[in-house]
Amino acid sequence: MSTFLNQLIYGLADGSILALAALGFVLIYKATGVINFAQGEFLLVGAYTFYTAFVVLQLPLIAAALIxxxxxxxxxxxxxxxxxxxxxxxxxxxxxxxxxxxxxxLNALVQAFFGTAPKSQPKILPTGSLSLLGASVPINRLLAILIAGIVLTAFTIFFRRSRHGIAMRAVADDQQAAMTMGISVRRIFALAWALAGVSALIAGVLVGDISAVDQNIASFGLLVFPVVILGGLDSVPGTIVGGLVIGLLQQFTGGYLDPGLATVIPYIALVLILLVRPYGIFGETRIERV
Known part of the structure; x- marks a missing residue:
C-alpha cells in the first residue's frame, strides 16, 4: 500500500507539471496552428533564468520569480x-x-552560458516527508501538485471569464470571424506565445526544484507530445487529463515493471493513441472533404 501511494503521488506530481508544460504547447497550437517543438527548451530556459536571478544575482524569491x-x-x-x-x-x-x-x-545558448553540469540551487519547496496512510510522502511533490493545480485553475478562469481569454478562444475557433469583431489576431498570437512561456517557466522551475537544474529538463519537456496527443492537440482540459495519465503511467511502469520501460512507455502510448483515436480524448474531430 505504501509503495502504491508513493508511486501515485510521484505520478500525480510529474503529471501536473507535464500538464503545465503541455498547456503552453496547446495554447500556441490553438491560437496559431503552430506545432512548437521547442516547448521542452522553453522549460529549460525558464529554469535557468530563475536560477540566474535567484542564485547568481542572489535576488529574493519573489523578485527572481517576477524576473x-x-x-x-x-x-x-x-x-x-x-x-x-x-x-x-x-x-x-x-x-x-x-x-x-x-x-x-535555445539548447545551445543555455550550454554556452551555463555549461552542461547540473547547477546547485537552494530548494524552494520543503524537502521533508509527510506520513500519509502509513507511507512517507515527500512534501515537495504534494506542493508541486498544489501549485500546478492552482496555476491550471487560474489559466482556466482566464480563458473562460477574461476579455483576452474569450478573444483567444474566438481566434482559435475562427480567425476571420474574430477579425470582423475587431479582435487583433496578431496580438492574440503574441499573447499565446507569452502565456506559453510563462507556463513553461513555472513547469521548468518546479522540475528544477524537485530534481536538478540541468539539461534533463528539456528531455522532461519532450513528454508534452504524448500528453497533447492523448488529451487532444486543441484541448486545454485534455492537457490536464493527458498529463496526469502519462505521469501515472510512467511512474507505475517504473515502479512495478521496469525503469527502462518507463522511459519509452509514454511514446508507446502515443503510437497506440494515434492508431485508435488520432484526435485524442478531447480533441476536435475534423473531417475534410476534397
Whole structure:
C-alpha cells in the first residue's frame, strides 16, 4: 500500500507539471496552428533564468520569480514577432523545421552560458516527508501538485471569464470571424506565445526544484507530445487529463515493471493513441472533404 501511494503521488506530481508544460504547447497550437517543438527548451530556459536571478544575482524569491516571468513573456513575444510571424502562409513543414531549429538554438545558448553540469540551487519547496496512510510522502511533490493545480485553475478562469481569454478562444475557433469583431489576431498570437512561456517557466522551475537544474529538463519537456496527443492537440482540459495519465503511467511502469520501460512507455502510448483515436480524448474531430 505504501509503495502504491508513493508511486501515485510521484505520478500525480510529474503529471501536473507535464500538464503545465503541455498547456503552453496547446495554447500556441490553438491560437496559431503552430506545432512548437521547442516547448521542452522553453522549460529549460525558464529554469535557468530563475536560477540566474535567484542564485547568481542572489535576488529574493519573489523578485527572481517576477524576473523569470518577465523574461518568459519577452522570449515568447520575440519568438512570435520576429521568427514565426514572417513565416505566416508558409508550408507547415517549414514552420515545424523553424521550431526545431529554435529548439537547437535555445539548447545551445543555455550550454554556452551555463555549461552542461547540473547547477546547485537552494530548494524552494520543503524537502521533508509527510506520513500519509502509513507511507512517507515527500512534501515537495504534494506542493508541486498544489501549485500546478492552482496555476491550471487560474489559466482556466482566464480563458473562460477574461476579455483576452474569450478573444483567444474566438481566434482559435475562427480567425476571420474574430477579425470582423475587431479582435487583433496578431496580438492574440503574441499573447499565446507569452502565456506559453510563462507556463513553461513555472513547469521548468518546479522540475528544477524537485530534481536538478540541468539539461534533463528539456528531455522532461519532450513528454508534452504524448500528453497533447492523448488529451487532444486543441484541448486545454485534455492537457490536464493527458498529463496526469502519462505521469501515472510512467511512474507505475517504473515502479512495478521496469525503469527502462518507463522511459519509452509514454511514446508507446502515443503510437497506440494515434492508431485508435488520432484526435485524442478531447480533441476536435475534423473531417475534410476534397
Amino acid at each position: 523569470g516571468v518577465l523574461v518568459a513573456i519577452v522570449i515568447g513575444v520575440v519568438v512570435e514577432r520576429f521568427i514565426l510571424r514572417p513565416m505566416v502562409g508558409e508550408n507547415p513543414i517549414s514552420i515545424i523545421m523553424v521550431t526545431i531549429g529554435l529548439s537547437a538554438l
